[in-house]
Each structure stands twice: as C-alpha cells, then as structure tokens.
Amino acid sequence: MSKNETKKINADILVMGAGGSGLVAALTAAEQGARVMVCEKRSVVGGTSNFPSGPFAAESKMQRQKWMSVTCDEVFKIMMEYSHWRADPRLVRTIVNESAQTIDWLQGKGVVFDDVMAMTPGGLPTWHLLEGHGAPMVKALLEKAKEKDVEFYLSHSLKEIIKQKEKITGAIIKDKSDQSISIKSKAVIIASGGYANNKKWIKKYTGLDLGKDLFPHSDLKLTGDGIQKAWNAGAAREGMGVLMLQYGVPGPGVMGTRLTAIARQPYLWINQDGRRFSDEGITANWPFAGNAIARQKNRYAYLMFDENTKKYMEERGFDIGAGPVLPTSRPDNVQALFKNAVAKGNENIFVARSLKAIADKTGIHVNTLIATINEYNSYCAKNHDDLFNKDPKYLQSFKEAPFYVMRIFLRFLGTLGGIKINEKTEVLSNDQNIIPGLYAAGNDAGGMYVGSYDLWIPGGALGFALNSGRIAGKSAAEYCLG
Ligand SMILES: Cc1cc2nc3c(=O)[nH]c(=O)nc-3n(C[C@H](O)[C@H](O)[C@H](O)COP(=O)(O)OP(=O)(O)OC[C@H]3O[C@@H](n4cnc5c(N)ncnc54)[C@H](O)[C@@H]3O)c2cc1C
Structure with a gap:
C-alpha cells in the first residue's frame, strides 16, 4: 500500500488506549459479542495501569470474608460529601455499586488480589491489593482480550473521531510513520489516560509548572489526546485541573529507596519563609499534604528531623506507610540513604550539623528558623501543638544534631477528569445531550472527583478506571448490538 493510500477497517467498537480502562472496556464488549479493536499509542500496553497497588471496592467478598463492614451506602455518602456534592451522584453510585462485581470479574480473568486494607488513618479498608501491582492484571486482561479476538493496533494513535449527523461513525488512527487507517465503527470508547505529561494543559488548568514545581510519576506521553478529540466531537468538559496530588523528593537516589517512605x-x-504551615500528621493523607504544599512560596517545603528521630525511625519503624510500605517497616541505615542520594548529586537532600548550616543551605532566615524550632520544641515538651493541633504521638522534638533535611516538591500520579459522561459512560455534549456512539472511561472522564483525590476511599482512581471501563464496554456493546 502506498504512503497516501488509506487502509480501511470495520469494527463495532474502537477503543482508544490499552491501559486499565481500555483493556477492561474492550474485553467486556467482546464478551458481549461485539467486534472490538484497540489502538494504543505506545508500543506496549498497560499505560499507568501497570503501576497501581489496587482498586477500591465496597461489599466485596474479600471484605466480607474478613468481617470488614464497608457498605456501598457509606462509601457513596463519603465520596459525595468529600466533593461537597459537586461530583455526579448517579455516576458515583453506579461505580460504587459495580465495584464488588468488578473484583469478582477480574478474579475470573485470573487477576490475583493479595489483601484488602485502608490507606490512611480514618479511611475505609476499600483498597484491594493486586499481587505484583498492576502489570500482572494488565497481562491477564490482554491475554483474555486476545482470546476473545480483540484486535490490537500498537504504536497507533487515534487522530480524529468521525461524527456524521450527530452520530459517531468511526475514527482515523495513524501509525508512527503517519500511515492512516480509517476505522468504520459504530462506537468509540475514549480511554487515553488523561494529560499528566501535557505541560501546557497542566499550566492552564492547575497553574503549576511541570518539571519545575510539579513532578509526574513518569512520562508516558499522556497528553490528553482523547480528551481533546472528544471535545472536538462536541463533548462537554468536566473535572479539568483535578490531580492525584502528593509530594516527594525529586532527583537521583530517592525513587525505589526507603527515602520515599x-x-x-x-x-x-518548614516553608521557605522558615515557618510551619501544616499539621504534619496529614502526610498520611497525601492529597491533603499536596494541597498544603501547593499553597507555599515556590510550591515546595522542607521536611526535617534530628538524630533522635532518626534513631526512633530505625528502631521503631515508620509511623506512616507509603503505598505498599507499611507502618512499622524500618529503614536500615538512614544516614547511608542520605549519603548515597547526596553522592548521586541530589541537591534536595542533605545532612547538617547546625541550624545555621540549614539556614545557609536553604536560604531560610536563620532567626526565623530558630524561632520556629524553639516554638515547635515547646509544643513537643508540653505534648500539645498549639498552632495546628498535630497528633501528640507525632510530636518529636528537633534538637540533636546531625539534622536531616529533604526538600519536598509536589508530585502527582495522574489527572482525573476532562470529558463529561453520564452513569452509562455515554459522553454528553454541552447541552447535556448524549453523543450517540461516544463513550469515555478512566482518567479521561470527569464526574467522580472534584478538587482533590480522596484517600478515605483508597483505590478510587484505578477503581474508577476499571469500573467505568466495564460500564463503557457494556454500554457500547448494547448500543452496537441492540
Ligand atoms: C505509581 C502509581 C501508583 C498508583 N497507585 C494507585 C492505586 O494503588 N490505586 C488507585 O486507585 N490508583 C492508583 N494510581 C492511579 C491509577 O493507576 C490510574 O488512575 C489508572 O491506572 C488510569 O487508568 P486509565 O485506563 O485511565 O489510563 P492508562 O492506564 O494510563 O491508559 C491510557 C492508555 O492510553 C494510551 N493513549 C494515550 N494517548 C493515546 C492515543 N492518542 N491513541 C491511542 N492510545 C493512547 C496510553 O499510552 C495508555 O496506554 C496510581 C498511579 C501511579 C502512577
């Protein structure tokens, strides 16, 4: 075929993106008897969904076996109140109600779950932990989808959705050498994973600068392609600017070590002005912590502890878990971890012998730093934080050199929202009409999260991706097959 000739393919459903939501949508639709094809921009499948620890569910068998009472009613209520009822209640309810069946369905595909737990103090145990994180789940879904004759076009990017007389009639996809394929399909499911790597959009919708004051977990070239194509096809916007915001220490020698925990x-x-700005106990609820840091000058802050706290950490272990690193896990040699990161050239981490040395290194005014630390130590001595009411069990004084300092920046795991959908994942236009044949799922779809990610119900982002994917697959198959 010559370069300019366009190949043509017929399918019932085209799925854009072979991440968690796309794979689940494709397999579900194929199970209903639809002819499904998937185009995936990268040469490998799975996208962000290779990384997560697990999705949420309520009233799952695993929870019931462990006598964990987590009802759909209470999860729905918490989610809606968390968003101040600005989330879409029908969508949230549908996702919550579907969640336990989705765990069963995944297990039926060979996906293995290790455990179910909460992620933060006061949160519900809704986090269903995948054996080996997301990658084995992705592998199992891919295999099952292929068994159901789903066709995969890797290294093919969706370029345009075709709409005729208000209905979706197909799309144009292109390979890396710009060769087009014209897809004739009754439905398109958008599942392209959001816009975490789109510098312009991140700036426009969050005010933050990627790579400067905000760091993505990875660069999978998630640029909001699906969101833009859906908007071009008349979709309304919902949920732009919502991040799975947390924080971390950028630079070499940190990722993959106990320094992250x-x-x-x-x-x-302490912030760049030398002042405390938060109850530090909120680190357990990382979206809260991200929000607190986002308010500070330069959008970064410093985490500090002294030699006594270091010894406490090495002997007693962590007070707060970090993803799969559980509270009580112990770092072996904190000093060596710091030394190694410094040796690798990480400028966001250092050990100092005096407060003056911290001030010199950070540019914080030394007198303000001393005043803040004296005040903090006085709260530790009387076991009450008069300023931010930090839990007394976390009040550890800052007195004994050497001092360990980390500059903490905003980091995020993905974007949450973009396209307005209803509870069937049908894409809605600005006047709230359904665009026949167009569906969206996962990080591309809005309506679930408003403002901040919610750790009271951990596993919500992947949970939303998988459940909205299943719903999209079912809805699109029903639409195509009647
Ligand atoms: C380190 C990490 C840990 C996490 N842990 C958890 C957790 O424990 N629990 C939880 O709930 N959430 C977690 N999350 C979030 C969760 O992983 C995501 O919300 C979820 O995986 C998103 O799924 P998705 O299908 O929307 O996107 P993805 O899985 O990213 O899939 C999108 C796919 O679309 C493809 N694509 C993009 N553009 C195009 C195009 N133009 N044409 C064709 N294909 C395209 C991409 O290449 C990608 O393969 C975590 C995220 C990270 C980064």
Missing part, C-alpha cells in the same frame, strides 16, 4: 513521615515541615 521517610519523606512521608510526620516530622517537622
């Missing part, structure tokens, strides 16, 4: 501990936080 050390940065999560509820030790002293």
Whole structure:
C-alpha cells in the first residue's frame, strides 16, 4: 500500500488506549459479542495501569470474608460529601455499586488480589491489593482480550473521531510513520489516560509548572489526546485541573529507596519563609499534604528531623506507610540513604550539623528558623501543638544534631477528569445531550472527583478506571448490538 493510500477497517467498537480502562472496556464488549479493536499509542500496553497497588471496592467478598463492614451506602455518602456534592451522584453510585462485581470479574480473568486494607488513618479498608501491582492484571486482561479476538493496533494513535449527523461513525488512527487507517465503527470508547505529561494543559488548568514545581510519576506521553478529540466531537468538559496530588523528593537516589517512605513521615515541615504551615500528621493523607504544599512560596517545603528521630525511625519503624510500605517497616541505615542520594548529586537532600548550616543551605532566615524550632520544641515538651493541633504521638522534638533535611516538591500520579459522561459512560455534549456512539472511561472522564483525590476511599482512581471501563464496554456493546 502506498504512503497516501488509506487502509480501511470495520469494527463495532474502537477503543482508544490499552491501559486499565481500555483493556477492561474492550474485553467486556467482546464478551458481549461485539467486534472490538484497540489502538494504543505506545508500543506496549498497560499505560499507568501497570503501576497501581489496587482498586477500591465496597461489599466485596474479600471484605466480607474478613468481617470488614464497608457498605456501598457509606462509601457513596463519603465520596459525595468529600466533593461537597459537586461530583455526579448517579455516576458515583453506579461505580460504587459495580465495584464488588468488578473484583469478582477480574478474579475470573485470573487477576490475583493479595489483601484488602485502608490507606490512611480514618479511611475505609476499600483498597484491594493486586499481587505484583498492576502489570500482572494488565497481562491477564490482554491475554483474555486476545482470546476473545480483540484486535490490537500498537504504536497507533487515534487522530480524529468521525461524527456524521450527530452520530459517531468511526475514527482515523495513524501509525508512527503517519500511515492512516480509517476505522468504520459504530462506537468509540475514549480511554487515553488523561494529560499528566501535557505541560501546557497542566499550566492552564492547575497553574503549576511541570518539571519545575510539579513532578509526574513518569512520562508516558499522556497528553490528553482523547480528551481533546472528544471535545472536538462536541463533548462537554468536566473535572479539568483535578490531580492525584502528593509530594516527594525529586532527583537521583530517592525513587525505589526507603527515602520515599521517610519523606512521608510526620516530622517537622518548614516553608521557605522558615515557618510551619501544616499539621504534619496529614502526610498520611497525601492529597491533603499536596494541597498544603501547593499553597507555599515556590510550591515546595522542607521536611526535617534530628538524630533522635532518626534513631526512633530505625528502631521503631515508620509511623506512616507509603503505598505498599507499611507502618512499622524500618529503614536500615538512614544516614547511608542520605549519603548515597547526596553522592548521586541530589541537591534536595542533605545532612547538617547546625541550624545555621540549614539556614545557609536553604536560604531560610536563620532567626526565623530558630524561632520556629524553639516554638515547635515547646509544643513537643508540653505534648500539645498549639498552632495546628498535630497528633501528640507525632510530636518529636528537633534538637540533636546531625539534622536531616529533604526538600519536598509536589508530585502527582495522574489527572482525573476532562470529558463529561453520564452513569452509562455515554459522553454528553454541552447541552447535556448524549453523543450517540461516544463513550469515555478512566482518567479521561470527569464526574467522580472534584478538587482533590480522596484517600478515605483508597483505590478510587484505578477503581474508577476499571469500573467505568466495564460500564463503557457494556454500554457500547448494547448500543452496537441492540
Ligand atoms: C505509581 C502509581 C501508583 C498508583 N497507585 C494507585 C492505586 O494503588 N490505586 C488507585 O486507585 N490508583 C492508583 N494510581 C492511579 C491509577 O493507576 C490510574 O488512575 C489508572 O491506572 C488510569 O487508568 P486509565 O485506563 O485511565 O489510563 P492508562 O492506564 O494510563 O491508559 C491510557 C492508555 O492510553 C494510551 N493513549 C494515550 N494517548 C493515546 C492515543 N492518542 N491513541 C491511542 N492510545 C493512547 C496510553 O499510552 C495508555 O496506554 C496510581 C498511579 C501511579 C502512577
């Protein structure tokens, strides 16, 4: 075929993106008897869904076996109140009600779950932990989808959705050498994973600068392609600017080491003005912590602890978990971890012998720093934080050199929202009409999260991706097959 000739393919449903939501949508639709094809921009499948620890569910068999009472009613209520009822209640209810069946369905595909737990104090145990994280789930879904004759076009990017007389009639996809394929399909499911790597959009919708004051977990080239194509096809916007915001220490020698969990501990936080700005106990609820740091000058802060706290950490373990690193896990040699990161050239981490040295290194005014630390130590001495009411069990004084300092920046795991959908994942236009044949799922779809990600119900993002994917697959198959 010559370069300019366009290949043509017929399918019932085209799925854009072979991440968690796309794979689930494709397999579900194929199970209903639809002819499904998937185009995936990268040469490998799974996208962000290779990384997560697990999705949420309520009233699952695993919870019931462990006598965990987590009802759909209470999960729905918490989610809606968390968003101040600005989330879409029908969508949230549908996702919550579907969640236990989705765990069963995944297990039926060979996906293995290790455990179910909460992620933060006061949160519900809704987090269903996948054996080996997301990658084995992705592998199992891919295999099952292929068994159901789903066709995969890797390294093919969706470029345009075709709409005729208000209905979706197909799409144009292109391979890396710009060769087009014209897809004739009755439905398109958008599942392209959001816009975490789109510098312009992140700036426009959050005011933050990617790579400068906000760091993505990875660069999977998630640029909001699906969101833009859906908007071009008349979709309304919903949920732009919502991030799975947390924080971390950028630079070499940190990722993959216990330093990431050390940065999560509820030790002293000071901003560039030398002042405390938060109850540091909120580190356990990382979206809260991200929000608190986002308010600070330059959008970064310092986490500090002294030699006594270091010894406490090495002997007693972490107070707060970090993803799969559980509270009580112990870092072996904190000093060596710091030394190694410094040796690798990480400028966001250092050990100092005096407060003056901290001030010199950070540019914080030394007198303000001393005043803040004296005040904090006085709260530790009387076991009450008069300023932010930090839990007394986390009040550890800052006195004994050497001092360990980490500069903590905003980090995020993905974007949450973009396209307005209803509870069937049908895409809605600005005047709230359904665009026949167009569906959206996962991080591309809005309506679930408003403002901040919610750790009271952990596993919500992947949970939303998988459940909205299943609903999209079912809805699109029903639409195509009648
Ligand atoms: C480190 C990490 C840990 C996490 N842990 C958890 C957790 O424990 N629990 C939880 O609930 N959530 C977690 N999350 C979030 C969760 O992983 C995501 O919300 C979820 O995986 C998103 O799924 P998705 O299908 O929307 O996107 P993805 O899985 O990213 O899939 C999108 C796919 O679309 C493809 N694509 C993009 N553009 C195009 C195009 N133009 N044409 C064709 N294909 C395209 C991409 O290449 C990608 O493969 C975590 C995220 C990270 C980064």
